Amino acid sequence: MKKRLISQLALGLVLMLVMNNCKDHDNKPFPLTPDSALMADINAIKLAPVTMVQPAPVTTTPGSVAATAKATAVAGDMSSLSSGTVPASVQTASTDIKAALSASELNTLAGITPATMNAVAAGGALPANLKAIMDKAMANPALQAYLPKLTLPSVNSKTVSGRTGATEAVEKTGGVQVEDACVLAAQAAFDAVKAKLDATKATEDAEVAAAYSAAIAPLAAAQTSCTSGIPASFNTLRTAALAQASKALADLEAAKSKIPADLYATLEAFINIQTLGYLSSINTLQAAELKTCSENTTAKTAAAAAARDANAAAVKASYQDALAKATVKKTELAKSCHNQGGGK
Numbered sequence: 001m002k003k004r005l006i007s008q009l010a011l012g013l014v015l016m017l018v019m020n021n022c023k024d025h026d027n028k029p030f031p032l033t034p035d036s037a038l039m040a041d042i043n044a045i046k047l048a049p050v051t052m053v054q055p056a057p058v059t060t061t062p063g064s065v066a067a068t069a070k071a072t073a074v075a076g077d078m079s080s081l082s083s084g085t086v087p088a089s090v091q092t093a094s095t096d097i098k099a100a101l102s103a104s105e106l107n108t109l110a111g112i113t114p115a116t117m118n119a120v121a122a123g124g125a126l127p128a129n130l131k132a133i134m135d136k137a138m139a140n141p142a143l144q145a146y147l148p149k150l151t152l153p154s155v156n157s158k159t160v161s162g163r164t165g166a167t168e169a170v171e172k173t174g175g176v177q178v179e180d181a182c183v184l185a186a187q188a189a190f191d192a193v194k195a196k197l198d199a200t201k202a203t204e205d206a207e208v209a210a211a212y213s214a215a216i217a218p219l220a221a222a223q224t225s226c227t228s229g230i231p232a233s234f235n236t237l238r239t240a241a242l243a244q245a246s247k248a249l250a251d252l253e254a255a256k257s258k259i260p261a262d263l264y265a266t267l268e269a270f271i272n273i274q275t276l277g278y279l280s281s282i283n284t285l286q287a288a289e290l291k292t293c294s295e296n297t298t299a300k301t302a303a304a305a306a307a308r309d310a311n312a313a314a315v316k317a318s319y320q321d322a323l324a325k326a327t328v329k330k331t332e333l334a335k336s337c338h339n340q341g342g343g344k
Contacts, residue, residue: 034186035336042189042329047200047318052208052311055215055303060296063153063160063288065237065281070145071274078248078267081255086263093146094266097273100140105133109269112276117245120279121238123286130276137273146270147277150285153292155299162287182337190330194323201319208311215304219297226293234286238279245275 033039067075070089077087098106108129120126126134137143152159248271256264 034182034189034333038329038333038336039189042193042326042333045193045197045322045326045329047197047204047315047322050204050311050314050318052211053307055300055307058296058299058303059156060292061154063285063292064151065278065285066149066151067278068145068147068149071148074146074270075244075248078251081251081259081267084255084258086259090267093270094263096142096146097270098266100137100143101133101269105136106266106269108133109272109276110265112272117242117272117275117279120276120283121242123283126276126280134273134276134280137277143273146274148274148281150281152285152288155292155295160288160292160295162284162289162291183334186330186333186337189333190326193326197319197322197326201315204315205312208308208315211311212304212308215307216301219300223293223297226296227290230286230289230293234282234289237282241275241278241282245271 070093073089074093077089080087081090101109112130116127116130125131138147152161154160249268252264252267252271
């Protein structure tokens with residue numbers, strides 16, 4: 001009986017000690033600050049560096065109008081007509097044009113007046129009847145060999161024609177009540193990091209906008225400079241073409257009495273169709289070159305805008321990634337406020 005009483009007293013003492021220990025543990029206060037390691041983690045979060053891309057280069061190629069080898073040969077041999085000898089190149093040209101066009105069309109070409117030629121040289125459109133003949137000639141492979149070769153300019157290999165938010169952080173985790181002071185510290189840490197991220201993003205967004213503005217700033221002046229010299233340069237080509245035509249017609253006139261009348265009329269038509277073809281090509285090319293200046297501006301503006309958008313997207317992605325990491329850390333900080341407190 002005495003041993004039994006001692007055992008019961010010992011058991012009671014153990015239970016009392018256990019209960020007192022649990023009471024002391026349960027009454028341990030929650031921490032006032034989150035876990036220090038997690039605080040270091042959230043404070044270290046920043047935007048990942050963004051390498052700004054530059055606008056893609058814009059390439060342009062100039063156009064040209066070039067005389068063909070056959071046309072050059074005929075022009076060089078025309079002066080020989082005054083001797084009464086018809087060079088082979090001239091005879092072949094006469095044969096080719098007579099085979100391609102009707103007598104009526106040849107007469108129309110031979111009857112072109114200087115006023116009509118000068119009007120076309122000034123940039124005017126071909127009269128309807130002459131345009132129809134020129135279109136027919138351009139479609140004929142034999143006559144194409146005598147008409148000027150027009151190469152239009154391009155921009156970026158395209159031919160230019162002369163015709164005309166952040167996720168809200170969780171305040172409570174799994175329904176576990178946490179101490180307000182600790183949670184407020186976690187929120188304050190998150191807010192400070194977010195403010196830092198917002199400021200960095202604003203700075204980088206400003207850099208993106210500034211780079212775009214710098215890229216497009218000189219374009220208007222460059223376009224003006226591009227277009228300003230074009231008309232004069234093409235007027236020089238027109239003057240040269242008219243002078244060459246005048247010489248060819250003078251050579252033909254000098255040989256009029258020494259060559260057949262039929263050949264004379266055919267060659268007059270031939271000289272005029274060559275001249276019209278060249279002047280029309282010059283007009284088309286001038287319009288294309290002027291348009292190339294504006295197309296170049298458009299392409300460079302688009303390239304700058306594409307770079308701007310890509311850079312802005314990269315900054316936004318970096319910001320969202322950093323903010324998501326901060327949000328996760330905020331939740332972990334809130335949990336740490338509970339986990340450092342009462343026992344498990």
